[in-house]
Amino acid sequence: MEAKASLLDPPAQTIVQGAMVRSEQDQSLVQQQLAANDLMGRLPFEISAQIFIHCLPGKQKDRTASLEHAPLLLLNICNAWTDIAKSTPLLWCTIHIEFPRPVSFKELLEAWFIRARNYPLTVSLRGQCHPHIAVVIWNHSHRLEHLIVDNGDCLDRDSLGTLEIFPGGMARVPEQFIALRTLTIRGSEYSNLQFLGPQIMELLRRAPNVVECTFIRMPLAVGFHDIDWDPPLVFPSLRRLRFGEHVKPGIIENEFLKCVSLPALEALAYPFEYFSSDHFIAFLNRSAPSNLRELSGCDGLGDFVLDGGLHLIPSLTRFEVWWTQYSFAEKALVALAASSSLLPKLQTLIIHLEGQQCAFPEALWKGLLNLLAAPSRRSQLTNVLLYGIPESLMPAEGIRAELREAAKICGAQVRMGSRRKNFMK
Template sequence: MSVAKDLEACIEKISADIELQKEVLKKLELSKILVQRQLNAVRDPVARLPLEISSEIFIQSLSLARPELGSQNIPMLLLNVCNAWANIAISTPRLWAAIHIDFPRAESFKQGLEAWLRRAGNCPLSISLSGTFDPGVGGIIWRHVKRLKHLEVDLGEDPEPGNGNLIEILAGTSPGPLPFLETLVIHGLTNQDGSWGYSGPKILGLLRLAPNLVECMIDVDTVFDLLGTSEQLVLPCLRRLTLGDDFYADDEIFKYLSLPNLQTLHLPMQEVRHDDMIEFLQRSSPPLQDLIIGRGCRPSPIPFTRLQQSLRLVPTLTQLEIWGSKVEGIFSALAEYPTHIIPNLRSLTIYLCLDSLSPEFWTTVLRALSVRRSQLTYFKIVQQRSWFKEIDPEVCAAFGRLEVDGMQIYVGTDERNIISA
């Protein structure tokens, strides 16, 4: 019996020694890990840099791809390299200040999004959204709304009627104003049969939430139901407004806008009523400098007599780009009214939608450029290659003389400048 007890006691001692050695082994493994981290830090050039420099390197890596939540995407990928890199990433709020969200997302996404936005600290946020919007995710975004500086919304193609869209949801679920929002971009198309579009009042409602908006682009195929809207929307900080090539409104949006500091305006050719535009310019008196009218050729040209009235209201204009067919009146007006119609014009670009140009046309163009040569520094006129006809050598020579006087001139197609050739 005593022999059995001695053996049991021996086993217990051995077991205790094993547990002790296990603890020693754990400590040794931990020590090895810590020393290995120190060695990695010594060998890692990024870890040896001051935090300000290593953080800036990480921030520059964001240009490689859109920041999205996922282990294979920057900045999440940086967390998985090593502890040193993870510490740098977490200590760099600007690294987390932008995110793209492509719906739908799994339920677990919300937890990751909350952590992402917390890491951004007090940095201004840039958020882009696309797909079928999740109001739960929207609730997380709106909790950080006071830091939202840039917002891009992509409605996608052929959204299903009845499911709503991002414009509707954003305008209806925001808890209040977006006081620091500076940039708003809205992309999207109607469904293929054109049977419905995006609500004009909702777009105006979203703009109304952003009183300090600086830049806005609305690139949706159809905006409707503005009829009956009466309240004027004044955006005193808006500098740049772009309406997409296919923007359309049953009752023009310019009726309801006042933009007293607008400097850049890009708008479609066909769908802007010139009476509305004239009233808008008279009401806003903007210091407009850059105006683009139309993108792509349209079957119906702008009536220049109406456009001329608008141009008289923007004497500050320095850059003008027009797409159209009946453009002779532009050059006649430039020649005849050098002090009354865009007297400060520096750059003029014309995209022609014509199959032929008469000699008289080029005579008018050259007269306008000659009258404006002391102010105009850049002139470009482009015709579709399939329609382009060679210009008389004397006309080319006249353009060449204007170039000698210091004006930069481009005449031809997108592929070929016949003046330089």
């Protein structure tokens, strides 16, 4: 029996080679046809770039540096798409970074910022930022427009230590964040990790053009007492300041207003339980904000109202409060109805009467009726909302009929009950 040949005989090899050549030719032809039908390759660059921009995740927190999401995903399709993506700066202006990250990530981050060219940057950091990553960010601080620092949802309730805004120390941070417009610092409701108060204030001091600052879930902040606040720091451009979602009493909200002056303030949301009326009045006298339009807070504002503090903010157009004592609401309504010089520009009044279990006094409804009937409020007051009132505690139908008629004459929308149900209808 003849042994089988281990190699193809010459005629067979010629046939195979010819088939391979034809296959390569067919593949090249297919690629040419695909390129000819590639709309992205045929469209003007500007239109292709806009299509790529619409591929970005809608939410800022979803814009992670991941191969599974745009813009990095767009680099792995073809050379043409890679060139378009790398040449579109708006794809690289926003980044959300989840920690921990390897040391090699700093190279990707540097390339990311370079592709953004000279456009303003939005950076969101979640978790404890690594010093080697922070260095890259601070090297581009002159372009940083929006910064979010998030502690993350630490599940260890016994966590201890500090969270540094400037890992590695402030000495390595640039002198100014000249482009910074908004700053958000978010803590965790599950841990006792503490932010460094001096670093928060130092960041703001180096951001002369910041207009909005938000502190969320920050039960603790240390080191405020280590700084000399005399004279107080002046932030001439800060227009919106919000403290929110507190878990436990802290000192960040207490100390902040005691050590700053905010002459341009337009909107303030603040949990006043832990801040005295005297301190807040001192802040208003020190800042003298001539354009404060929105103020929201809770029980501590009751004493502020009773102390005559509302006379210090005549520019206010929106006043929202959460009060567990209806006596505060009653006295506020009476004061507003009695004086046309008290909040003369008020348009929206929202009172949350939380946790009420007993009937409201007749003086409360009378104060509301007098406010709606006041000639000085006519056509000025547009919304009066009283939330947290169960149906069982609503006034009699006769009083509600009077309130509806007064609201019609005043030109205001009046809502009483819950967010879902309005018992004034």
